[in-house]
Amino acid sequence: MRRDVRILLVGDAGVGKSTIVTSLIKESYVAHVQHVVPEVTIPPEVTPENVTTYIVDSGCLEQDRHHLETEIRKAHVICVVYAIDNPHTFDRIPTYWLPYFRQLGVNVPVILVGNKIDLRGGEVTNEALSEEVLPIMNEFKEVDTCVETSAKLLLNVPEVFYHAQKAVLHPVAPLYDSRDHVLKKECVAALRRIFKICDTNKDGVLDAAELNEFQRKCFDAPLQTQELEGIKETVREHMDNGLRDNELTEEGFLYLLTHFIQLGRQETTWSVLRKFGYGEDLKLTEDFLYPKFDVPHDCSVELSTLGVKFLTETFTAFDKDHDGALKQEELEDLFSTSPGNPWANQRFPDTTVTSDAGAVTLQGWLAQWSMTTLLNYKTTLEYLAYLGYLDTPRTSALQITRPRKAERRKGKSTRNTFLCYVCGAAGSGKTSLLRAFVGRKFTDEYEPTKRMNSVVNTVAIEGREINLVLQEFGSRYEAETLKSSRKTDLADVIVYVHDSSDTNSFSYISNLRQQYNLDHIPTLFVATKSDLDLALQRHEVQPDVYCRRLQLQVPVAVSVKTDQMADVFHQIGQIAIHPLGAIPGGAERALSTAARVRTVMTMGAVLGGLSVGLLLVYRTFGRPGAFGTGWAGQWATWLFSVGRRDL
Missing domain, CATH: 1.10.238.10 (EF-hand)
Structure with missing residues (x-):
């Protein structure tokens, strides 16, 4: 909802525009006011809607035209003022003013303001006023309402600006068809969705508890018993199908919110819509759908x-x-x-x-x-x-969650959901492995993987259940994924799959490892189709020797077809939680790499400190040769030169 409202007053000469503004500000009638009152700013804390309000007066003389057109284009709402004692000023509304706004391409709410009500002879009922204004409202949908006032008697002056604010902040036009007296279809769709969300037990009605929760969410206050009964009585009087077993139906819900609009309380309906994320266009706003949520690398x-x-x-x-x-x-x-x-x-x-x-x-x-x-x-x-x-x-x-690298260094992960990349040659059984993970039956029909395939299931590890996500990419997207460090950094485990009955299958995953830098990812090798004859792999070493050289367990032999799975998914889960033991090269290599990094950083700090100290010595002794010609002096001279370059 916008946080400011710009209200423009226009109208023929002598209708009392400036007097209305002055009466509002002074809270008293001023007989003689200037031609155009300067712009007035009303702070948010003194307005019912808590918005900053700008009130702009305008002149109607020829020399005022440029300023008038500029302000019309800037206005959020326009109040067209006419004089009750001068019918000609009212007649000019549909013949001049409203067409003029359209000619300028302006489409904002319009409030009709009948001033000088104190000069009218006799009483005029609301019905008579409606009959007078209704033809204009039917022809010009931008007309929101009509207010009669007297700047002299201070009658209904604040109401003019209240209705102007409301026309901007709580517009009727998006919600209600004033000609057919029904909610617009976009509004109906939004309110039906809201009803369904509030119907928590999905029985098609809102009971007392659900209505109370709806009231609390939208208006921060529960319904009193008397208020609840009053709502039901109103619906019962006007709708046959508004209640079912004395509980509010969807049709009754729609009637209530339509009724508020017809009573001029459209702010109630808007409060409901906005609480559930709807904007002026009756669509869920971007801010509502995608709240700010920053995730560190x-x-x-x-x-x-x-x-x-x-x-x-x-x-x-x-x-x-x-x-x-x-x-x-x-x-x-x-x-x-x-x-x-x-x-x-x-x-x-x-x-x-x-x-x-x-x-x-x-x-x-x-x-x-x-x-x-x-x-x-x-x-x-x-x-x-x-x-x-x-x-x-x-x-x-x-x-x-905590960063993956930090958890790997710690040696144990406390996360609940893990991502596992499943890589291997076409036909090696990756898809069958994924299907088995989610309990699908084995099929001999082979279908190449043409796009990324992801499955998920829970695995019980050490007394808790984790979610394990297995992803395969197909040969078309596998290289694209593995060459991207941004994507491989997301993987918690990488599973290399080869067909133990195919002599060429293992070479494919060996080449993958050579081509891409993946040794920082915990790894498991899986040999599929163990129900078939074991083939000698066309590779410099066989898979078991290859894994031992990497200080990894030998390939897990599985057969999806015969349901001999060797608890492979449990093993993947164990690796995800305890990653160090599955790093290629062994846990010692991973820890020693981290230790080397710490050593280099420490040496850098030491050398930096020595450099500063030697610089002071140099300034004292004049030149590097001053350290002497022995090994200690040469070493000091070298350290000095390193420090000088660093500095």
């Missing part, structure tokens, strides 16, 4: 306890048959408050754990979101908004 993002709790409650609410799994129709219902299933193009639900009937289990649901959060946390933030996570801030549903 080498850190990853996981679901927090609050995020897991919300997603678990969402799963339970949409599991209508209480079978512990979400069928396709239940998933469609769940994602009906969003643009659709975020994994529609990712072979979901084959990417996670499902029941025998293919429905997504709770374990699979949470694992899928854990994978999404790890790979693209912005998607998770976006869909938390769509699904109705309204806790502030929404980033409380996520948590940032």
Whole structure:
């Protein structure tokens, strides 16, 4: 919502524009005012809407035209003032002023202000005023309302500017069709989504507890029993299907928010819409969908306890048959408050754990979101908004982990979700391995991997469950991934897969290791198709010798076809949690590398300190030769020269 409002007063000569402004500021009538009152700024703390308000007066003489057109284009709302005692000034509104705004290309709310009500003879009812103004409002949709006032009697003067503010901050036009007296379809769609989010038990009605929670979220106050009964009575009087078993239906909800608009209380409807993230165009705002969330380099993002709790409650609410799994129709219902299933193009639900009937289990649901959060946390933030996570801030549903490199140096990871790259030659069995991980049956039909394939499942390690994400890329994208340090830095484990029955399969992964610098990533070798005859690999050494030279365990032999998996996924999980023992070259190499780095840094600091000291000596003794010609003097002379270069 904007934080300032610029109100412009226009109208024919003598209608009282300047007098209205002066009466507002002085809080008293001033008989003689200047032709155009200077711009007035009202600070936010003295306005009901807490916004800075600028009130701009204008003249209607020829010499005022340039200034008038400039201010019309700058205005957020225009008050067209006419004099009650001069009908000609009212007639000029539809024939001159409103067409003039359109001619300038200006489309802002317009408030009609009938001034000098004290000069009218006789009483005029609201119905009579509506009949007078209605033809103009029907022809010019920009006209928001009409206010009658008297600057002389200080009657309704503040109301003019209140309605002007409201027309800008809480516009009716996006919500309501004044001609047909119905909500616009965009507004209906937004409110239906809000109703569905607030219907936490998904029974199609809002009970007292749900209505109270809705009231608390939107207005920071619960409904009193008397207020709740008043709402139900209002709906009952005007709608046959507004209540069901004395609880508010979706149609009753829509009626209530329409009723507020018809009463001129559109700010209530806007408060609801904005609380649920909608902007002026009745679309969810970018700030709402993507709140600021900075993730340091080498850190990853996981679901927090609050995020897991919300997603678990969402799963339970949409599991209508209480079978512990979400069928396709239940998933469609769940994602009906969003643009659709975020994994529609990712072979979901084959990417996670499902029941025998293919429905997504709770374990699979949470694992899928854990994978999404790890790979693209912005998607998770976006869909938390769509699904109705309204806790502030929404980033409380996520948590940032410690840097991977820091955890590797420590030797044990405390994270919950890990990424494993699965690499190997075409036909080596990578896809079958991934399918086995999420419980899919083996198939002899071979289909080359043409795009990145990711699956996720939970693995029990040392008394806790971790989420393990396995990714394969296919030969087309594998090189592109492995040559990017930005991408390989994301991997917690790399699994090299070769077909133990294919003589050329191991050479492919050996060449990968030679071509790309991947030895900083914990590694496991897997030999697939162990049910077939073992082939001698066309390589300088056989796989077991190759692994021993790297101080890694020999390849794990598996057969997906015969379900002989050698607990390979548990082994990958162990490596993810305890990475040092799986670094090529051994844990000693990884630790010694870190030690060498620390030694170099320490020596650099020592040499830097010596350099400063020797510089002082040099200044004392004059030249390097002053240290002497012996070995100690030569060494000191060399140190001095190093220090001098550094300085």
